[in-house]
Amino acid sequence: MALKLNLLAMLLFLLLASTSKAHASVFDVTSATYGAKPSSNVSKALAKAWSDACASPSASKVVVPSGTYKLKEATFRGPCKAPIEMQVQGTLQAPADASQLTRPDTWVDFQYIDMFTLSGGGTFDGQGALAWSQNDCHKNKNCKPIPINLRFKFLTNSKVQDITSLKQQIFPHACFPVQPYYISTSYHHNEVHLY
Numbered sequence: 001m002a003l004k005l006n007l008l009a010m011l012l013f014l015l016l017a018s019t020s021k022a023h024a025s026v027f028d029v030t031s032a033t034y035g036a037k038p039s040s041n042v043s044k045a046l047a048k049a050w051s052d053a054c055a056s057p058s059a060s061k062v063v064v065p066s067g068t069y070k071l072k073e074a075t076f077r078g079p080c081k082a083p084i085e086m087q088v089q090g091t092l093q094a095p096a097d098a099s100q101l102t103r104p105d106t107w108v109d110f111q112y113i114d115m116f117t118l119s120g121g122g123t124f125d126g127q128g129a130l131a132w133s134q135n136d137c138h139k140n141k142n143c144k145p146i147p148i149n150l151r152f153k154f155l156t157n158s159k160v161q162d163i164t165s166l167k168q169q170i171f172p173h174a175c176f177p178v179q180p181y182y183i184s185t186s187y188h189h190n191e192v193h194l195y
């Protein structure tokens with residue numbers, strides 16, 4: 001009897017796990033609610049979609065469909081109520097002009113999130129704002145550190161996969177497909193940088 005109950009509980013768990021995954025609520029930045037359009041500035045729409053998804057009591061997915069979108073520096077912060085995914089299918093582009101960034105060291109960061117996935121096959125394009133040309137390390141030993149495209153801070157049980165981090169002017173035309181990266185620790189002081 002106990003075994004049967006266990007089995008039943010397990011099946012129920014598997015069923016719940018699979019349905020919660022299948023039915024992650026979608027927060028598409030180009031939906032009428034958020035109104036982002038390809039080739040436009042997605043900063044506000046993405047911030048709003050993130051905060052709605054983060055407050056969702058069940059699994060959620062923020063989607064940036066294909067297309068190129070401008071994104072000012074951004075911080076996506078938890079804790080969220082349920083597992084959350086950001087699926088970037090298109091390209092997010094930093095401002096070409098560094099003076100538009102108020103912090104010098106990071107373009108996009110994700111903080112204090114449990115069960116976070118970043119995926120989608122898209123690209124984070126750091127553009128000129130994070131460019132080598134604005135850094136004098138080639139002649140100054142005490143130069144400012146090269147700014148970071150993506151910074152992951154205090155994440156647990158999280159995963160980054162199928163994303164490209166692009167930084168044109170350091171190595172012109174080079175891009176860095178990011179290897180799948182799993183953060184499966186309960187140690188809350190982890191920090192990962194992608195240049």
Ligand SMILES: *[C@@H]1O[C@H](CO)[C@@H](O)[C@H](O)[C@H]1NC(C)=O
Nearest residue numbers: 041042043044070072095100
């Ligand atoms: C994009 O939107 C953000 C937030 O509204 C704003 O601060 C920024 O200046 C905008 N950037 C451009 C290039 O319009």
